[in-house]
Amino acid sequence: MSKFLDRFRYFKQKGETFADGHGQLLETNRDWEDGYRQRWQHDKIVRSTHGVNCTGSCSWKIYVKNGLVTWETQQTDYPRTRPDMPNHEPRGCPRGASYSWYLYSANRLKYPLMRKRLMKMWREAKKLHRDPVEAWASIIEDADKAKSFKQARGRGGFVRSSWQEVNELIAASNVYTVKTYGPDRIAGFSPIPAMSMVSYASGARYLSLIGGTCLSFYDWYCDLPPASPQTWGEQTDVPESADWYNSSYIIAWGSNVPQTRTPDAHFFTEVRYKGTKTVAVTPDYAEIAKLCDLWLAPKQGTDAAMALAMGHVMLREFHLDNPRQYFTDYVRRYTDMPMLVMLEERDGYYAAGRMLRAADLVDSLGQENNPEWKTVAINSNGEMVAPNGSIGFRWGEKGKWNLEQRDGTTGAETELQLSLLGSQDEIADVGFPYFGGEGSEYFNHVALDNVLLHKLPAKRLQLANGSSALVTTVYDLTMANYGLERGLNDENCAASYDDTKAYTPAWAEQITGVPRAQIIRIAREFADNADKTHGRSMIIVGAGLNHWYHLDMNYRGLINMLVFCGCVGQSGGGWAHYVGQEKLRPQTGWQPLAFALDWQRPARHMNSTSYFYNHSSQWRYETVTAEELLSPMVDKSRYSGHLIDFNVRAERMGWLPSAPQLGTNPLYIAREAEKAGMTPVDYTVKSLKEGSIRFAAEQPENGKNHPRNLFIWRSNLLGSSGKGHEYMLKYLLGTEHGIQGLDLGKQGGVKPEEVEWRDNGLDGKLDLVVTLDFRLSSTCLYSDIVLPTATWYEKDDMNTSDMHPFIHPLSAAVDPAWESKSDWEIYKGIAKKFSEVCVGHLGKETDVVTLPIQHDSAAELAQPLDVKDWKKGECDLIPGKTAPHIMTVERDYPATYERFTSIGPLMEKIGNGGKGIAWNTQSEMDLLRKLNYTKADGPAKGQPMLNTAIDAAEMILTLAPETNGQVAVKAWAALSEFTGRDHTHLATNKEEEKIRFRDIQAQPRKIISSPTWSGLEDEHVSYNAGYTNVHELIPWRTLSGRQQLYQDHQWMRDFGESLLVYRPPIDTRSVKAVMGRKSNGNPEKALNFLTPHQKWGIHSTYSDNLLMLTLSRGGPIVWMSETDAKDLGIEDNDWIEVFNSNGALTARAVVSQRVPAGMTMMYHAQERIVNLPGSEITQQRGGIHNSVTRITPKPTHMIGGYAQLAYGFNYYGTVGSNRDEFVVVRKMKNINWLDGEGNDQVQESVK
Template structure:
């Protein structure tokens, strides 16, 4: 009714008063309530979650009305926790609560799109040619190829149809497989746990055709190499509920309330029971407001602070006043008692490798793998013993791979000695020191590069008759920390105020800026609490510390504190590392589905960081010599300068994988071998030796070795994680870019010796880039084909996290809008088109697959003393020993679709497993045939269980995984028991008859079952905590010693001075001086350290273009800087600024704040370049994003392989994409140019939004 009539009808509205006039009763129109009620009415509620890699994995109610999603709210029906713990809910965050905006927004991808120049070429070619020949005619013509590649990122998409895009993609794939090889078809998708069926869809397709899946955890720089080094585990961490069991928490570089919003309540709730909390962050982050103490070291110097903490803990609790608990823990669960050989030098000795049974007479009675069994001194017998649990006991024998306090011969009880101090002999041992190195922007603490310190030793006779000296890791640790033990000599400190000795609280104060008093206080409190509570001290750490070049030194520093205090594996204690949503809990059920292990093995997998470093030619612009980071104890003449050389040697040695593998199509390699009458493996080895066949990495600019087709799904590679973004645009895509850096040829720098150099680097290597997304992201803008995928409320999938023990569904509350399809349906369609197109092009082919020396397999014992590159050493390559394993895999290409949609026979024949254990799965396969039904059509899949829908795929995962099937869990624990000789099945028998189905998790979140492939327990009495089963079930860590390792003894770890943890300053990337002052705009410039933390208004790049989040924030890219730095260059809050270096440039508005430390500038990660981004003055192109100013720099120690825990595994170990050592030039912009003319950059076309055209 009209407002005027309401005024007349309700002339007198006030009826009376109550509460002493504070309230009144009224009579008025209530018609407006109908509008309100209508807005919030709904037809149904569907449970779903967000697959956004936030680690939240929160359960949400999705409201549907008239077939439309109207809004979402948090679910509150999680299974309750124990009586002594707060419940998990409320879980959620503002970002998640805004997701429904995307579904009907203008950013939503509605139809398949193809880049206009490519589509025009395709349709012209198809008039006269078959699909495969049509594609070949385009990509083989340099002019045609350049015509569409150069337009990437320039807009110009045309609406297509699913039939047409599937035909183009299939034609490109068939041509690439046939002409160049299946290992030239690659795919990138991250973090399976956030939507595991969607990941599996693309990975299954790629694996079935022999394509390459790129790793992501290392590329994202979420992988902390310290975890594999110390524990032999990728990462395993406590659930957030276990924070509540802690009595002392350090939040170190983890902004809990901002980046762990759903879990932050545990952090605040634990304070009510008296737990002390400490924040360690360089800036005044939100987490600092929630803690009792805030320490703010200079960014990048955390390792020095951690080293000082360890100095105090070791001195006070291991030497001066000995903690019985700490010492007992150290003996049982760490390598501190293990003996290390000392190598004699001119000035004394240096620490070498672990003493092994093979070094001693008669192998100390050990017949199986004696070179992999470490040695310690037994206090009971006073003799040398080989304690059970070393990696040598894992393979080749059964029953002794456990860490009971027994020796590995007769099994008698032992008590290991930590120190040889009482033996009375000591020698001077040299330790490398890096903290005195000059860096323009980081303080140095002067000191000798080689620090000589006296260490207790024992002399013994080796098997070959040589005399040798050995020391325990405990004694080496004490010396490395600079503690005076009364042995005399220099470079040791008797008190904490000696700033001249590396490791003391006074020493770290010079580097970090943290007062020695605070350092002593926190170390003392942390250790004292752990001593009294038996390990209930915890460190919550985020990705920040892992983004530096020397990331492992940062992480090993804080891990050392935890091991010294007996915290790992104890409830309420340990290492709580939270980055991406890496915990794919039902992993063993997912693996065969995702990588096609039910049909063929092994799959092709590639280390993502090395792949992008090589193929985006970032190596051509390398400025850092590896000699800069070698140990002063190393012989530099034995080591090349260029880091690509190390990567190539690592690939040849089987340490890292290769993609593409060889400089010839692997299908052709097997044909050539057959023509030569030789087995394929023998043929390859002969050809590698005579030089007629080479690894592709040796010729990165040879067109024969280019990756050709790339799929990107569930990822914004070019808008978020792509380090060296501008190099990727230039070399991979061949389009406009902001690279200002000259390559090694033009600059005259040192070039790699193992790779062929060509003067002009190849550009535009990728022939086809296909991206699946639900929104028009930066990656979509640079793709050739864009496929609209279903949102998280429009598809069926599953989601797990390390933050809680539940498994959640993504559910299709509505059908996908417009022409969107789920990832499973998209790849199923591509597989169908590929199979049909393979007829007459590809048949049943033999594909040679190279596989590195893998962790959790006997291959990790390949090189007991470090090995060498067969080619540079001049010896014959031996697969599985000094070069990759080689396997011939049969590919039935026309049957790809049938295989994609059914469960293959290898699970019946070979069983299933993970992390080195295996079990029978015949019963589960039979059950899946009953549940999903079997295939009736003739062909390879006849009689096999169907996997036609995403729910079918989810049921495969749930049925095969021990975490979701109690019968499988019991079998898995029994399989582990055969290795350890201990019965572990009691951990799963209470839930033996529990089985979780997809409909179960749609009804309510379900808690998973304990599995031997994880190191914690899902139990009603303890919260999940990593290392719990190692400590309480005596299951070894998967390391050389079987224990947590302070000491790393590989020859490369020695060469780089990283046997023990120590502070290493940030590297100098040399990208600022090259451009500073060279492109003036009239405003002053300043060089600042480039920091990219996780943001408040988005999860990675998702939500950064969401109108609700843009409204709550400043709306567009922003960069935070300190008031001090801003004043120096005349920048005020909200000014437009430019940040640039030799790698590229970006534009943003300045946020000037006193909470930011001087010398650093922060751009919160993944603010896309598609919203409010003007042109950059330095590059004359549109400003980039946070990775436009970065470039990947590899670390050789992350390439080590075939060496127990330092062996490659997909997303487990390998080179990591760091970026925080980078610096940028910051200046105020003199002109803000939006580049919004009708002829931007002379390219033509209207820059304003236009309706999507339907034809060319």
């Protein structure tokens, strides 16, 4: 390299020659080599990871030189697996390898920012008002001032502020809101604690201490599969990816493993070397298809139809024609199939009703405790029994909540009958709803009667009330529902797979487009493998199925297949659902920290889907009615009204939470109750009955019942997950938006009955939006205050995932750059300022809190039989029974900071626990006093300190059974009292193990088995969900205590979903009203709009990263088929516009043969901050993927107070589905970058 200049005539070095001129002595400088040597030199390596909700949870080496992060590489020191298993490493992906770019890029947020208009008003107000709260009031109570800065949201205008100034404004706004409207008018959104659990806890702890509302995320993201709570009473529990290697047949159904589970994909490819067959099921030719032996491509949204057909084959060949002993024993012991169901008389036929309970029979079968919650079966001797394990045994008595095959009354061993066929009293004609003949014009239908009559064996029983009733079993109902002929001359059952009857392979071929031969083959192979291996057949599934409106039907279809084949709870088998990084393994240690349960209980939680549906006024544009969702067998007049009416009814019956909760400041209620000489609870009950206090959701737009302050951290709510983006811009933020449709008042739609309608919706509901981030995201652009947070290489935290069994850290490899701070330090600073500012406005206050009926508590037995609404006079208002719990919380507002930075006394007074069990934590608190030291004085004197994020991490690690062996033994002992079986042996070998934060910084540590989860962390078996249910005989937390295939709640039955059915995608009616309305002269076409996860980012993170932009096309893109592109005159890389009544977006077209006609894909989540021109439709900067979506909630997801169908934070509730949406696609004519004159170009000039 030093001689390259010698090639030039006038740049030659002179030097002495030798060897007769054949050699020359030169002085060569080799300093240039130092650059290469020093490129890889570093001062230290620190372990950290990426808190990005990708499920990878990969450990990385962070290289530091001269106090700066220079690069990162993958760690390779995970604890080794068994000799017969591949190790977990390598774990990582290109996205994670590019993260260090962010730290010192122009995208990095360096200083606290405030919107200029707001800052000017704030500083002027401070000059006039010495009290910050009065200064804030002078701004926000002036309608013109408030409107002025709200309208500027999303339009730039940020200026640098200081921590002192922003903290004071935030605190003043919070104090004003608490004092004037109530603490529940303050909310915070942050997702997926597992990815950085201390960072999540920082904001949630502050909000919980002041009485604010923590918004859910798992349901809002539509990562929550409602079928899991419905079937197992579990939010989500799945196998670790290493267990794929134990499988011998894998179907990857709607999960693009190499693209979205990159660090785990090696297990998928490695298991193929063992001979495991792999099958891909995706509508498009995704990357997963290249790794599989067979690819099935059903029409998007029709997966339940194919699953039903596969189930038909499995039941026919492996349960009826040639019953397999393993399958028969499995469904008898571990499912609700033997349980009896009452048949209800209809006009000329029967309908399946609720499950028979012990309380329905004379003397309640000898059951005195909760007989209305104990399911009934017939044993092999023909006797009626209430077998152990149903949820009635869980509460109020001990020792019989187990899956031993015993009569719950006598304790005698018993074998349950699966079918009444052969011992029936009569054959009954039973009706089943059929929805496969309806739906939108864009999907195939098979026209059959909307009520299919099937013949079932039934017995007639005498009931305790003197009447008689016919009963049949869930097994018999299932066989009939799948259309299986059992010698009963059932005209609606199929004689062969070629009959076009529900739900045969021939029927499914017409719906899905998949050849029946392929359906039969895969079903047969899957079941045969499960029979021979005792359950080692697995289905890996993800967002591809879960983001549809009828997502529970899709998932129940797959779950039924697994249950029929005995796969759930067996290593190498089962349901492997992967979406967000939901597995917060040390959950029970984290909850007291996050929700301040160490100081006060309960915390305020809210399901985000209902929250945003209400407060962003998306309900005002709803086009879907309950009538079109109901079963054809029900009297539809009983379910009148708008979808939001169902949500309001669910709130007042205690099924769902509400936020804000009541139509008055909850701090005022205790004061008024004292004046009336009543307790706050009695006063609230009386006022609700009289109507002087109403639920806030009934009057969401009266100016008092909406959120006021919103904190967003660890999230890009407005650039990634915000379904109904344009509605949020208009109604929450009060800024420019792109809504194209008309509200119900203008279009003449069905208006609510329970919710007060106002012709003009309320815009700009949020007074203050505060966002914490390390980069300038779309959400930051719409915020009022932006706080620079530390990156994942600049703070201490912890990370876990469902994909592997380890807990490992985020570590501060370097100090936070510029003026950024960790989330813990930011919220600690806000808490300190709040404690100062609130003096004189707030002191010790009594806060009235409503709490929905909780799953995993005795209250889940609140409403056993029928649905009764107290407001309609059908029952009395009884808190915690027919309505939400009404509770009081004593808040000490000036002590907020002291409480934030210490562990409260409730951990010793009440203890800790989770999922229905509890244990004493005195010894753990003693340890924390030694680890963290104690407060020397003040309101928290003598309590363990939480000064730093590491202190918070130590609290989690010490209190959690997954990281403290002593606690694990106590937790298993607590569960043993319920089951009557000893489970402590699962943790005694780890009793002395206590994982500390420094331990996980040295190496990732494998967690300890805990009853919080249903699998085992063991050296002999990989983690798999349901393992302890099957092998330890611990019941599932459902009505029957078994895997619940039959959902007998009245709403489930009336909406036609007690059993699995095929429900086509709903018609959102969002394209016809706008098609052709604003034509640009180019052809337009309606296409189904899907948003799968992308290759070049994790959600929106990395989407603006220069390295990822360079590898990808660099900006928003939409994939479409060659067929649709040809029809629209679109070529690859053309600018196109995608729009409907919800809004519009612009992007470049990717034309590909891998995409089927009729659908388009915009990979989630591409932000509006990179390479985005203006929209011809809206005349604004083109929107994001959520600009064309709107939430439509499903009433069956609102059910509560009913065993497994009861509310829990992120456990059950309405979900933010979006894949049923259709859009209009067209080629753009003009490209306007909205950045000055002369940039309005025609399409051809920019290609």
